Amino acid sequence: MAVTDPCKAREPKVIDNALIERCIDLQFPKGKVGMLMRADGMRMDQIEEMRFEFMNILKIDHLWVFKSLVKLKLNNNYIEKIENLSMLVHLEELDLSFNKISKIENLESLTKLKKLKLYENLIEKIEGLDNLKHLAVLSLGRNKISDKTEIHYLRQFNLISLNMAYNPCTEDENFRLYVAVFLPNMDYYEYKKITDTEREQGNILFLAELRELVKIEDKKLAVIRQKEKELADAELHSSSFVEYMNSQYLFDKMYENDDEGKALLKIGTEELEEIYNDFKTQFVDYCRQVFEIGQKHYQLRTDEIEQFTRSTEAAKKANQQESIDFMEAFIEVKQELFVKVKALQKELDDAVIDDNIYVEKVEVYFSQFDHIIHDTWKNLMRLELQLYESLEEVNQNFEHNLTEMINNFVEESQAVFTNIRDKEMVFTENLTEAANQFFTSANVGDVEVPEVLKVIMSDKENLVNALGATHDIHMQVIDDREDLLMNRSRTWLDNFIKQLYEDEIKRNRYKILEVTNFLDIQREEFEDMTTLPPPIVDPDDVIED
Known part of the structure; x- marks a missing residue:
């Protein structure tokens, strides 16, 4: 074992x-x-x-x-x-x-x-x-x-x-x-x-x-709720393509990865501090202008879309009612013919007429039925064609209006972004002047250099590179936000119009299919009603070879 x-x-x-x-x-x-x-x-x-x-x-x-x-x-x-x-x-x-x-x-x-x-x-x-x-x-x-x-x-x-x-x-x-x-x-x-x-x-x-703990928790909760509100607002404002632009979010974004820019602010002179605060205030004010432009144009687009939807739905409803009127008229004539066919079938069952007379009269009714089927089909197709052509023209006008609205929104926003960039350039110039003065004072020992500035202020080339880097980062953040606004608004327009035309094509195809199926069912029903049953063969009458 x-x-x-x-x-x-x-x-x-x-x-x-x-x-x-x-x-x-x-x-x-x-x-x-x-x-x-x-x-x-x-x-x-x-x-x-x-x-x-x-x-x-x-x-x-x-x-x-x-x-x-x-x-x-x-x-x-x-x-x-x-x-x-x-x-x-x-x-x-x-x-x-x-x-x-x-x-x-x-x-x-x-x-x-x-x-x-x-x-x-x-x-x-x-x-x-x-x-x-x-x-x-x-x-x-x-x-x-x-x-x-x-x-x-x-x-x-x-x-x-x-x-x-x-x-x-x-x-x-x-x-x-x-x-x-x-x-x-x-x-x-x-x-x-x-x-x-x-x-x-x-x-x-x-x-x-x-x-003490409750106080700390309340502060944390307030921060969390503020973040949640910002996220909710951003989601709400994303439809207007200006989320976060009603705050200092974009300004903070510039300094998020700008270590040189944050270090240069440590120069600490009252003049630079005032310049920085003015720059921030004006920058955020311009951001809010973009936000207000976004909200204004969002409302204009919403009103345009609602008006377009109301008018097209009214046209579709009126067209649908005309189609129903034609179908009801067809059903009424069809019922009259069915009554005549049933009367004819009773005469055949009662041996008042023979099969030949029955077939001869049924062919007349069938010709009449085929005629009203054809007329109904032409009327329904004419109505659908009229609606399709009318909606095609309306959709094109609507596309033109929406495109113009988006272009106006982009142009107004771009004008403000130009002002934002100008403010950043003015600030960079002022920052450069303050930094050069500080560099000179530091070299002669008039001021003490903060630890975060020692590398930047160690020589002129480092200072120039730092100023250039912070300016480039700021401009990149501003450009990216402008590009995002432009791209998202134009993408929304493209997708919206594409979906509009796709929906209309689907509606048109479904309507044609609906009319065709309706009339095919009516024709089959009439054919089934008027077809003679096969003759009953007596086995005694069968002649064997």
């Missing part, structure tokens, strides 16, 4: 296909039920719960096959890093307790996670949980969290239960009261319900600290 090497059995593993198969097999029930389930097989993409416990696992991998997984247990292993879980988007419970994890990370896509267990790991900081908006139960006991303020991070969640036992921060005898105060909506700490008395005691001890 072979003896298993215990050291080899404890060798760290990576989750691979073989290990997955083994764990799936272990999860089958024992006995006949398990045998039957093994025979049927188990589809990995339908499994909702998996356990990889006490497997000496070092690295998480290959779990992407479990696309429907809701519960996953990876506790009691040697896992050092949370990774390769991004595909498990349906996961609600994750147990990584008793491992070697030092950082909470790579959980962004697990947005449905409700329960997370990280008991007994090497974690020092609470982080990486921002996307887990449904997180309700968190276990972080026996880690290395030493700062009790780490729990402030958890205020963003609606936690029901938290366990932090045996972390260094919990050695403070009042830590439970601290939790009760700073996580006021949480019900349980270390699986024991937090009482109102504990919250009251905690408020007495930590009220001042709580108030």
Whole structure:
């Protein structure tokens, strides 16, 4: 009998296909039920719960096959890093307790996670949980969290239960009261319900600290809401192609990657500071002018589109009513003919007339029916052709109007962008003069050079290069924003007009198909009604060869 090497059995593993198969097999029930389930097989993409416990696992991998997984247990292993879980988007419970994890990370896509267990790991900081908006139960006991303020991070969640036992921060005898105060909506700490008395005691001890934290949170929340508002405004204003132009966004963008420009502002003279502030004020004012131009022309375009839509819809509706009138007139004549055919069929059934007379009279009715079908088709096609030609002319005029509107918008905006560039050039000239004066003063030792300016002011060539670089960056940002406005507005126009013509072609084809199908159905119905049934042959009349 072979003896298993215990050291080899404890060798760290990576989750691979073989290990997955083994764990799936272990999860089958024992006995006949398990045998039957093994025979049927188990589809990995339908499994909702998996356990990889006490497997000496070092690295998480290959779990992407479990696309429907809701519960996953990876506790009691040697896992050092949370990774390769991004595909498990349906996961609600994750147990990584008793491992070697030092950082909470790579959980962004697990947005449905409700329960997370990280008991007994090497974690020092609470982080990486921002996307887990449904997180309700968190276990972080026996880690290395030493700062009790780490729990402030958890205020963003609606936690029901938290366990932090045996972390260094919990050695403070009042830590439970601290939790009760700073996580006021949480019900349980270390699986024991937090009482109102504990919250009251905690408020007495930590009220001042709580108030300071709330002030900081309010400021952060205000910044977040401002950002959200800016994004919402940008989305709203994107239709007018001037998003962010009602703020100092473009001005800030110029200095975003302009290290030389930011350094040169450290020259620090009152005159330069005044020049800079005037430049910023005028620059932002011009940006707002572009924004107002965008809003004005957006409203003009919207009014034009609404008027065009109303007029074309009215024309289509009137044309449709005329088509209906022709069809109703056709149906009325058709019904009269059907009544005559039915009367003729009754005469045939009653043997008042024979087949020949029936066919002769039916051919007359059929000729009349064919005539009204043809007239109806001509009238409906004439109406559609009139509408198509009329809409074609209207669409061309509309295209011309919209094109002119976009051109006017671009021209007005470009005029303001020219002013923006002029202001930047004037500022560069003033900055150059101030920088040269500072360079001269620095060389004779009259002023102290800030650290960020020492390289720039080390020689004349560096200064010239720095001034040229900051000017080029600013101009590039301005040019790019102008190009973006022009390109997006013209692209919108091209796409809008293209879609307009495509929709009209589809409408025309559908209308022709609708008319043709309608009349084909009417013709088939008349033919079916007027066709004589095949003669009934008496078997006794059949003459055998």
